[in-house]
Amino acid sequence: MYQRPIHVLFLAERNSSRSILAEALLNRLGAGRFEAWSAGVSPAVAVSPYAIALLHRINYNMQMLVPKSVEAFGAEDAPEIDFVFRLSHHLPQGRLPEFKGNPRIVDWFLPDPEDVMGSPAMIATAYADLFGALCSRIETLTQMSPAFLAGDAAEARLERMGEAYIRLAA
Numbered sequence: 001m002y003q004r005p006i007h008v009l010f011l012a013e014r015n016s017s018r019s020i021l022a023e024a025l026l027n028r029l030g031a032g033r034f035e036a037w038s039a040g041v042s043p044a045v046a047v048s049p050y051a052i053a054l055l056h057r058i059n060y061n062m063q064m065l066v067p068k069s070v071e072a073f074g075a076e077d078a079p080e081i082d083f084v085f086r087l088s089h090h091l092p093q094g095r096l097p098e099f100k101g102n103p104r105i106v107d108w109f110l111p112d113p114e115d116v117m118g119s120p121a122m123i124a125t126a127y128a129d130l131f132g133a134l135c136s137r138i139e140t141l142t143q144m145s146p147a148f149l150a151g152d153a154a155e156a157r158l159e160r161m162g163e164a165y166i167r168l169a170a
C-alpha cells in the first residue's frame with residue numbers, strides 16, 4: 001500500500017503534447033492521491049500551442065509544464081516512481097534511465113497529434129481526440145483504489161486500457 005501519493009511518469013518522444021497533457025490531467029483529476037510528471041527522450045523546446053490551448057480551456061496552471069528529458073528521472077535526486085506510462089511506440093529501450101522505485105511499465109500507445117498534417121481545424125481535432133482518450137483512461141486510473149494499484153492485477157488492467165485506441169470518424 002502507498003504511504004504517499006502514487007508517483008507516475010508519462011513518457012513520449014518530445015514531451016510536448018501527449019505526455020504533457022497526461023501529466024496535467026492526472027495532477028488535476030488525481031490531486032492528492034497521485035503526483036505526475038512527464039518527460040521525453042528528445043525533449044522539444046516548448047509545449048505545443050495546441051496542448052497549451054486545451055489546458056487553458058480547463059484553467060490549468062501551465063507554470064510547471066515544460067518539456068523535460070527522461071534523463072532527469074534517473075538522476076540521484078529524482079523522485080521514486082511507481083508507474084511509467086509509455087505513450088509512444090518509438091521509445092528506445094536502451095536510452096531509458098534506471099528509475100528509482102522499480103516502477104511498473106505500462107504501454108498506453110497513442111497517436112502523436114503533432115504528426116497530423118492538414119488544416120488547423122484538423123490538427124485541433126487530433127488534439128481533442130487525444131485529450132478525450134487521455135481523460136477517459138486517467139479518470140479510470142484515478143478511480144482505482146491504492147490497494148488495487150499496489151496489487152499484481154493492476155499492471156495487466158492498466159495495459160488492457162492501452163491496447164486499443166479507437167478513433168471515430170468525423
